Amino acid sequence: MAMERNILAKLWRRWDTRLCLLVIAAYCGAAAYGEIVYQVSRVSDQTPAYNQVHEQARYVPPAFVRMFSPAPRAEESPLYPLGSDNLGRDVLQRLVQGARIAFHVGIITSLIAIPLGVVLGCLGGYFGGRVDSVVVWLCATVASMPGLLFILAIAMVVGQGLLGVYLGIGLTTWVSVCRNVRGEVIKHRNRAYVQAAQVLGYGHARIMFRHILPNVAHIILIAFSIRFPASVATEVFISFLGIGVQGEPSWGIMINNARLRLWQGVWWEMTFVTIAIFALVLAFNHLADALRDLLDPALRTEQG
Amino acid sequence: MEMIPTTFGVLVLTFLLFHVVGGSPAEVVLGKNATAEALAAFDARHGYDKPLLCGHWTEIRALGKTPSGKLAQRPESGLFRLPITYALPAGVYRVNAGHVLLGLRESVTGATDEALVDGPAPLTFAVREGWSAVSLDVGGALPDYMRLEKKNAGRFDSQFVHYVVALAKGELGVSTEHGLPVARVLQAGVGPSLALTVPILAGGTLVGVMLGLLCAAWRGGVTDRAVLILSTVLMSVNYVVWVLAGQFLLAFKLRLFPIWGFESAAYLVLPVLIGIVSGLGRDVRFFRAAILDEVYKPYVRTAQAKGLSGSRIMIRHVLRNSLIPIVTYVSLSIPFLFTGSLMLESFFGIPGLGNVSLNAIHSSDMAVVRAVVILGALLYQGVNLVTDLCYAWLDPRVRLL
Numbered sequence: 001m002a003m004e005r006n007i008l009a010k011l012w013r014r015w016d017t018r019l020c021l022l023v024i025a026a027y028c029g030a031a032a033y034g035e036i037v038y039q040v041s042r043v044s045d046q047t048p049a050y051n052q053v054h055e056q057a058r059y060v061p062p063a064f065v066r067m068f069s070p071a072p073r074a075e076e077s078p079l080y081p082l083g084s085d086n087l088g089r090d091v092l093q094r095l096v097q098g099a100r101i102a103f104h105v106g107i108i109t110s111l112i113a114i115p116l117g118v119v120l121g122c123l124g125g126y127f128g129g130r131v132d133s134v135v136v137w138l139c140a141t142v143a144s145m146p147g148l149l150f151i152l153a154i155a156m157v158v159g160q161g162l163l164g165v166y167l168g169i170g171l172t173t174w175v176s177v178c179r180n181v182r183g184e185v186i187k188h189r190n191r192a193y194v195q196a197a198q199v200l201g202y203g204h205a206r207i208m209f210r211h212i213l214p215n216v217a218h219i220i221l222i223a224f225s226i227r228f229p230a231s232v233a234t235e236v237f238i239s240f241l242g243i244g245v246q247g248e249p250s251w252g253i254m255i256n257n258a259r260l261r262l263w264q265g266v267w268w269e270m271t272f273v274t275i276a277i278f279a280l281v282l283a284f285n286h287l288a289d290a291l292r293d294l295l296d297p298a299l300r301t302e303q304g
Numbered sequence: 305m306e307m308i309p310t311t312f313g314v315l316v317l318t319f320l321l322f323h324v325v326g327g328s329p330a331e332v333v334l335g336k337n338a339t340a341e342a343l344a345a346f347d348a349r350h351g352y353d354k355p356l357l358c359g360h361w362t363e364i365r366a367l368g369k370t371p372s373g374k375l376a377q378r379p380e381s382g383l384f385r386l387p388i389t390y391a392l393p394a395g396v397y398r399v400n401a402g403h404v405l406l407g408l409r410e411s412v413t414g415a416t417d418e419a420l421v422d423g424p425a426p427l428t429f430a431v432r433e434g435w436s437a438v439s440l441d442v443g444g445a446l447p448d449y450m451r452l453e454k455k456n457a458g459r460f461d462s463q464f465v466h467y468v469v470a471l472a473k474g475e476l477g478v479s480t481e482h483g484l485p486v487a488r489v490l491q492a493g494v495g496p497s498l499a500l501t502v503p504i505l506a507g508g509t510l511v512g513v514m515l516g517l518l519c520a521a522w523r524g525g526v527t528d529r530a531v532l533i534l535s536t537v538l539m540s541v542n543y544v545v546w547v548l549a550g551q552f553l554l555a556f557k558l559r560l561f562p563i564w565g566f567e568s569a570a571y572l573v574l575p576v577l578i579g580i581v582s583g584l585g586r587d588v589r590f591f592r593a594a595i596l597d598e599v600y601k602p603y604v605r606t607a608q609a610k611g612l613s614g615s616r617i618m619i620r621h622v623l624r625n626s627l628i629p630i631v632t633y634v635s636l637s638i639p640f641l642f643t644g645s646l647m648l649e650s651f652f653g654i655p656g657l658g659n660v661s662l663n664a665i666h667s668s669d670m671a672v673v674r675a676v677v678i679l680g681a682l683l684y685q686g687v688n689l690v691t692d693l694c695y696a697w698l699d700p701r702v703r704l705l
Contacts, residue, residue, distance in 0.1 A: 149680060
């Protein structure tokens with residue numbers, strides 16, 4: 001669509017947002033590669049490289065540190081650019097898998113939260129009256145739940161695995177999207193083009209989704225750019241606590257593993273995981289700011 | 305006044321989550337290898353054998369699976385023995401068959417008896433007080449799916465009603481992990497939680513508003529840009545990393561603070577510091593935006609033209625008028641004062657509500673988790689109400705209701 005090409009061009013022009021886009025693209029690539037590795041290992045039923053335990057290669061420091069140390073590494077152990085953890089597993093490969101899981105979580109929770117929020121917001125904003133009261137009530141009820149605790153409770157109730165995490169994050173974070181969309185739809189509801197469409201006899205659904213929604217679409221993009229890093233951060237926290245994904249190296253699990261090693265002097269695992277998460281979240285946050293400035297003049301933050 | 309339907313909504317939501325979605329709480333608590341008898345006893349004690357919402361009859365778990373082929377291979381007496389997993393205690397039951405033969409046994413003397421009940425399906429039969437039904441044979445035309453139900457004390461004697469009534473009375477249940485009433489467990493944890501979260505909120509708000517004022521006063525300048533960039537960066541660092549890095553660097557490496565424990569106020573300094581800094585990024589952005597919104601209003605320019613000094617304008621006029629969004633934002637965090645900060649408490653060993661909730665989640669102690677969630681939600685409602693009242697005080701244009 002013309003609007004998307006326009007936005008992309010504007011983002012590309014500024015150096016800082018261009019950097020963010022490149023970083024995100026790099027992570028996408030890493031996640032895609034990780035997905036391929038994961039699927040291949042599932043199909044061929046072998047332990048993937050990132051989960052293989054090398055007892056003799058535990059706690060290998062990263063490559064640039066090793067260049068200064070005289071000790072040679074064993075011939076069989078794989079090259080460890082970022083070092084190895086307590087079971088001899090390659091930190092870099094595990095980070096890539098973490099990116100894969102982070103993208104899974106970010107995309108799926110956005111796919112749950114955003115459509116839910118958009119549909120409810122449109123319904124409430126367009127119809128008003130009783131329907132709106134129900135939507136507002138639903139928003140208020142879900143919003144009054146203590147956030148993280150509720151997510152953990154949902155994950156606890158649904159059981160092991162990522163499904164609880166997806167549902168938990170998705171079902172609690174749709175509220176802000178809903179409120180924003182509802183506000184916008186209310187502003188558009190009495191505009192001339194909507195009245196014209198109503199006079200022409202178009203059905204409500206058609207007016208809502210083909211006429212009003214494109215004018216509200218920028219909110220969806222901004223919401224996604226905010227939701228994605230928030231979901232990733234929440235997932236890190238949840239998997240750090242041990243709830244959610246098991247067996248696969250999520251960033252949160254890596255931080256948990258690295259925690260105790262840190263106090264024994266093994267700094268590389270923790271540092272690189274932190275940098276990996278930080279870079280992705282920072283890129284998205286900065287992009288979200290830039291998008292907000294571009295798309296929604298009412299919400300400028302850079303105003304000087 | 306929207307509090308009432310929202311509170312009801314909160315109750316329904318928590319009920320759905322903890323009683324419906326979670327499957328059988330008996331199985332969760334007692335484990336997979338519990339006998340059917342034990343499961344039934346657990347249900348009876350906690351009231352899980354009642355219907356969810358309302359109704360006269362509840363299907364009970366006594367009936368094991370009826371293998372479909374078996375119904376066809378009945379012995380000559382024409383009776384099919386229902387596979388009940390434990391002896392049915394006294395009560396009124398109903399089964400969807402037309403002909404029932406009960407094998408009864410008295411619990412005290414062990415005497416056995418038999419009872420034959422005939423009639424149109426579904427048949428209602430009663431087991432007398434002091435007796436239990438050890439075997440159940442059904443005959444006549446049998447449907448594919450056998451149902452065995454127990455009669456409820458009343459139409460509205462349901463799980464949901466019990467849930468709401470118990471909450472209204474203030475009974476939050478018994479913690480399965482500690483064996484203590486939940487209220488006591490929560491009470492013990494509130495103090496330390498508040499000691500941690502109140503300084504974080506107060507300090508964070510103070511520093512955040514000051515930084516916001518500074519940014520608004522020197523908007524567009526180097527300070528403003530620097531603070532904005534810094535706050536985006538701070539916001540992007542994961543909360544987990546803040547806590548871990550803070551504890552490692554400041555307590556372990558530099559030995560500035562005690563690492564763990566809750567002995568004296570000094571033990572709180574590091575967690576409070578980490579709490580403030582981790583929230584600073586997000587808070588400063590919000591406060592700055594709120595204050596900037598005020599600064600662009602025409603009266604500020606008038607004040608400047610009048611010759612008022614910059615700081616006087618900012619503090620006396622702008623700050624006061626921008627208090628509404630700031631107060632709203634701060635009040636949103638108040639309910640979380642009580643639920644405590646999960647991470648900080650568990651890492652610094654502060655025995656607050658956050659620690660309690662985390663342990664409850666790890667040990668599937670549903671009563672405690674449910675209680676904390678409900679309390680958090682209800683607190684949120686209460687705080688919203690108080691905030692609305694404060695609006696009326698802060699902004700004379702706003703009228704109550």
